[in-house]
Amino acid sequence: MKQEIIRKKGEILSALAHPLRLRILDKLREGPCCVCKIIPYVGGEQSNVSHHLAILRRAHIVQSEKRGIEVWYRVTDQRVYGIIDQLENLVLRDLRESTTLLAAIEEKEDER
Amino acid sequence: MKQEIIRKKGEILSALAHPLRLRILDKLREGPCCVCKIIPYVGGEQSNVSHHLAILRRAHIVQSEKRGIEVWYRVTDQRVYGIIDQLENLVLRDLRESTTLLAAIEEKEDER
DNA sequence: TTCATATATGATTATATGTAGATATTGTCA
DNA sequence: TGACAATATCTACATATAATCATATATGAA
Numbered sequence: 381m382k383q384e385i386i387r388k389k390g391e392i393l394s395a396l397a398h399p400l401r402l403r404i405l406d407k408l409r410e411g412p413c414c415v416c417k418i419i420p421y422v423g424g425e426q427s428n429v430s431h432h433l434a435i436l437r438r439a440h441i442v443q444s445e446k447r448g449i450e451v452w453y454r455v456t457d458q459r460v461y462g463i464i465d466q467l468e469n470l471v472l473r474d475l476r477e478s479t480t481l482l483a484a485i486e487e488k489e490d491e492r
Numbered sequence: 493m494k495q496e497i498i499r500k501k502g503e504i505l506s507a508l509a510h511p512l513r514l515r516i517l518d519k520l521r522e523g524p525c526c527v528c529k530i531i532p533y534v535g536g537e538q539s540n541v542s543h544h545l546a547i548l549r550r551a552h553i554v555q556s557e558k559r560g561i562e563v564w565y566r567v568t569d570q571r572v573y574g575i576i577d578q579l580e581n582l583v584l585r586d587l588r589e590s591t592t593l594l595a596a597i598e599e600k601e602d603e604r
Numbered sequence: 605t606t607c608a609t610a611t612a613t614g615a616t617t618a619t620a621t622g623t624a625g626a627t628a629t630t631g632t633c634a
Numbered sequence: 635t636g637a638c639a640a641t642a643t644c645t646a647c648a649t650a651t652a653a654t655c656a657t658a659t660a661t662g663a664a
Contacts (some may be wrong), residue, residue, distance in 0.1 A: 389576070448631065464646090470575070542612055
């Protein structure tokens with residue numbers, strides 16, 4: 381059902397929509413990885429990182445697997461990086477746009 | 493700077509991460525459109541839709557323009573639909589995955 | 605000018621999310 | 635078995651977000 385898909389899209393977007401979680405995915409781009417490597421990479425409290433990993437897990441964006449005493453995470457579907465990369469294009473365009481706008485304003489200021 | 497881009501990515505994702513806002517973008521896929529058409533399409537209170545439009549505007553995902561008494565909205569960068577469409581692939585995969593998992597469980601139940 | 609229409613904004617309340625600290629769980633090794 | 639390491643979970647608090655209602659603003663028409 382259409383509405384159901386839209387709801388799910390919203391859930392995945394919410395799960396992605398946090399700098400810390402985006403950094404976790406950045407780390408996992410290289411391949412599966414132990415939490416003990418993720419924590420220093422993204423920074424912050426262990427419990428907080430674990431919390432954010434749980435959010436990504438619940439959204440099925442990542443999966444975890446116990447290896448001895450460690451827990452390894454991996455991305456469920458690599459296509460998530462397609463989304464993140466396209467997003468980067470939007471962000472860059474927006475940044476460019478605002479800087480050219482800024483430049484135009486400054487030019488006007490100079491004209492006075 | 494890298495961190496700044498990640499922060500902005502998070503902002504755009506947050507702005508997208510709501511069913512009502514996704515439906516607004518669905519409507520705008522056809523082309524620029526008046527708020528008076530968006531409201532019945534997405535459903536809900538006028539003020540609520542207006543709030544959500546403001547969120548999309550602040551994220552620069554859409555732009556508005558006054559035409560007489562009406563306000564028309566359009567998508568700033570069509571590439572946002574690339575993101576939404578890729579998202580759909582993830583969602584569909586996830587739905588398929590959960591239904592096959594469900595089927596497998598039911599099969600096991602039957603075996604008993 | 606006054607009125608009606610379209611839309612935005614502000615205030616309030618309920619709910620969700622993020623963070624940190626404390627504690628629980630699980631696996632390993634001596 | 636007991637101690638330790640890695641990770642998850644729980645709790646409490648602060649902050650952000652969503653929905654609704656009331657109100658403000660802008661435009662065109664009478």
